[in-house]
Amino acid sequence: MSTDPVAIHKHILYEASVQDTEVDLDLIDRMTQRASGKQALTLREDFSGTSLLACAWVDSDPEREAWGVDLHTPTLNWARKHRLPMLGDDAERVHLLEENVLTAQTPQVDVVAALNFSYMIFKQRSLLKSYFQSVYDSLTEKGVFVLDLFGGPHAQDVMKEKKRVPAGVDYKGTPYPDFTYVWDQTSFNAVTQEICCHIHFKGKKIIPIEKAFTYEWRLWSITEITDLLTEVGFVTVEPYFEGWDDEAETTDGQLKIRKKYENMLAWICYLSAVK
Numbered sequence: 001m002s003t004d005p006v007a008i009h010k011h012i013l014y015e016a017s018v019q020d021t022e023v024d025l026d027l028i029d030r031m032t033q034r035a036s037g038k039q040a041l042t043l044r045e046d047f048s049g050t051s052l053l054a055c056a057w058v059d060s061d062p063e064r065e066a067w068g069v070d071l072h073t074p075t076l077n078w079a080r081k082h083r084l085p086m087l088g089d090d091a092e093r094v095h096l097l098e099e100n101v102l103t104a105q106t107p108q109v110d111v112v113a114a115l116n117f118s119y120m121i122f123k124q125r126s127l128l129k130s131y132f133q134s135v136y137d138s139l140t141e142k143g144v145f146v147l148d149l150f151g152g153p154h155a156q157d158v159m160k161e162k163k164r165v166p167a168g169v170d171y172k173g174t175p176y177p178d179f180t181y182v183w184d185q186t187s188f189n190a191v192t193q194e195i196c197c198h199i200h201f202k203g204k205k206i207i208p209i210e211k212a213f214t215y216e217w218r219l220w221s222i223t224e225i226t227d228l229l230t231e232v233g234f235v236t237v238e239p240y241f242e243g244w245d246d247e248a249e250t251t252d253g254q255l256k257i258r259k260k261y262e263n264m265l266a267w268i269c270y271l272s273a274v275k
C-alpha cells in the first residue's frame with residue numbers, strides 16, 4: 001500500500017537536518033566554563049531564524065534568558081507561533097528582535113551564538129568587522145562569541161552532498177517521515193571567494209522542496225576570521241574540531257580544541273572567541 005507524500009514545513013525539515021541544540025548547548029557550556037569558570041545565563045542567538053537555540057537555552061535552566069535576532073518577519077512569526085509556545089510561561093524569557101544583527105541593541109549577554117555560517121552573508125571585511133565589533137560590545141566581561149565555519153577543498157567545489165535524515169518529531173512534537181537533505185554548492189568564485197549554495201529537501205515520503213533556502217556567502221578562512229576577532233578586541237580565539245575515526249572512516253563527534261588540523265576534503269570548525 002503506497003502512502004501519499006506529506007507536506008512538511010521547510011523550517012521543520014531545516015531544523016531536523018542541520019540543527020542539534022543538545023550538541024550546541026554542551027559545546028557552549030564547555031566554552032563558557034573554560035572562559036569564565038561560571039555557568040552562562042544569558043545568550044543572544046544572532047540570525048536566529050526559528051530561534052530553536054534560544055528556546056533550548058531557556059528550557060535548559062530556569063535562570064536562563066535569551067534574545068533572538070533576525071530581520072525576516074515571516075520566519076520570526078513562525079517561531080512565535082510554533083516554537084515559543086512550547087515553553088509555556090518560560091517563553092517570557094525569550095525575546096525576539098526583528099532587527100539587523102549589525103545594529104540590534106540587546107543588554108550585555110554571556111554568550112552570542114552565530115551558527116550555521118550565517119555571518120558569511122557579510123562579504124566585505126569592513127562589514128564583517130563592524131558586526132564582530134557589535135558582538136564584542138554586547139558581551140559581558142569574559143563573555144564568549146561562538147561561531148562556526150566550513151572549509152577544505154570540497155568547500156570550493158561545485159558539488160552536491162546528500163544526507164538521509166531519519167524520521168522523527170520536531171520541537172513541537174510534529175512527526176516527520178525520513179527524507180533526504182541536499183546541500184548544493186552551485187558556484188564558487190576563486191577571485192572573491194563568493195559561494196552560492198542551496199538546500200533542497202527530497203524523498204518519497206515528503207512533498208519535495210527545491211531551493212528551500214539559498215545562501216550567497218563569502219567563504220571566509222579561519223585565519224581571516226581570527227584576525228578580525230582579535231582586531232576588535234577578543235582576547236583569545238580557539239578552534240574546536242572533531243577528530244577522525246579511522247575505522248569508521250568518519251569524524252568521531254569529539255569537538256576539541258585542535259591547534260593543528262589536516263586539511264581534510266571537508267571540515268567544520270567552531271570558534272570560541274573570549275572577550
Ligand SMILES: C[S@@+](CC[C@H](N)C(=O)[O-])C[C@H]1O[C@@H](n2cnc3c(N)ncnc32)[C@H](O)[C@@H]1O
Binds near residue numbers: 018048051
Ligand atoms: C541559516 S538561517 C540560521 C538559522 C539558525 N539560527 C541556525 O543556526 O541554523 C539564517 C537567518 O539569518 C537571517 N539574516 C540574514 N541576514 C541577517 C541580518 N543582517 N540580521 C539579522 N538576521 C539576518 C535570515 O533571515 C535567516 O533567518
